[in-house]
Amino acid sequence: MPSIFTRIIQGEIPCHKVAETEDCLAFLDINPIARGHTLVVPKQEIDAFFDLDDGTMASLMIFAKRVAGALDRCIKCKRVGVMVIGTEVPHAHVHLIPFLQERQVSVTAPKLKIAPDEMAEIAASIRAEWDAGS
Ligand code: AMP
Numbered sequence: 447m448p449s450i451f452t453r454i455i456q457g458e459i460p461c462h463k464v465a466e467t468e469d470c471l472a473f474l475d476i477n478p479i480a481r482g483h484t485l486v487v488p489k490q491e492i493d494a495f496f497d498l499d500d501g502t503m504a505s506l507m508i509f510a511k512r513v514a515g516a517l518d519r520c521i522k523c524k525r526v527g528v529m530v531i532g533t534e535v536p537h538a539h540v541h542l543i544p545f546l547q548e549r550q551v552s553v554t555a556p557k558l559k560i561a562p563d564e565m566a567e568i569a570a571s572i573r574a575e576w577d578a579g580s
Pocket residue numbers: 450459461474475476477478485530531532533534535536
């Protein structure tokens with residue numbers, strides 16, 4: 447059965463998309479721990495992050511770097527934090543977390559409640575930065 451992220455990539459399940467290339471997709475985490483919390487995923491479905499082949503890993507991380515730049519330009523933050531966890535969704539992905547306080551970059555950080563309209567606005571503003579930088 448395809449992963450939930452493959453179903454998002456294939457357009458079967460909606461997401462708040464922020465950026466896309468031929469190989470990778472970035473969209474807002476549905477349960478964000480910070481405003482602008484974004485997931486970057488390879489379109490190829492591989493479960494564990496460190497099982498990605500070198501080429502896919504390189505293109506995913508270069509994509510993540512560019513998405514982090516867009517986040518940094520439009521979300522007020524101290525830094526864009528990076529986490530790889532992968533215990534919930536068996537499809538390799540990187541969390542990009544624009545944080546104001548270090549404690550936000552934690553698996554145990556409380557989830558924020560952000561209304562769907564606001565999630566759409568956040569995604570649109572990151573997408574505009576992405577488009578401007580591409
Ligand atoms: P993990 O596999 O532990 O790195 O966590 C998976 C992440 O994916 C969690 O932060 C979830 O909130 C997020 N997530 C799960 N389903 C969706 C979805 N349909 N859209 C966006 N984010 C999701």
